[in-house]
Amino acid sequence: MADFNKAYQLILTHEGGYGNDPDDPGGETYKGIARKKQADWVGWILIDAMKKQPDFPAILDSNQNLQFEIQRFYKVVFWDKVGGDQINDQDVACSIFDFAVNSGVSTSAGLAQTVVGSGCDGVVGPQTIQAINNFQPDHFIAAFAVEKCRKYIAICKKRPDSRKYFFGWIDRAVKP
Secondary structure, three states: OOOHHHHHHHHHHHHOOEEOOOOOOOOOEEOOEEOOOOOOOOHHHHHHHHOOOOOOOHHHHHOHHHHHHHHHHHHHHHHHHHOHHHOOOHHHHHHHHHHHHHHOHHHHHHHHHHHHOOOOOOOOOHHHHHHHHHOOHHHHHHHHHHHHHHHHHHHHHHOHHHHHHHHHHHHHHHOO
């Protein structure tokens, strides 16, 4: 079975630190958690309190409570919802989890279901898990990467301001 901690470390390398890019539809973000999309996340209270300190945002990384909340957020909101603990192959689980973080759970689940040929409802249930685990991992990773790239192209066509993220997204899509 796949290991959340390995997948979580991958997410941290992709999501970076603190940012507040005006072109990002998520607005203010920390380690990939977007304030506009996750406004109720408890970590924002901690971050707002630390904004008054002179070494902000560097101080964020040393706050153990905040780091715990980030890990818990990713486990509950993304990993558990894509059935990460039930997926046999680590790279497959990491890829589905990473795309869920980047594009949403239902989008990632739906693309995974498309790849394995299970019913596409955007929810990872027992049938989807079985289909994923029965699919050859290398073939899944390749087909899933193609589907992710298609999704990113569609996003950029719909929202041209997102084009500046395109090559980073593609790089992320092709790495397990």
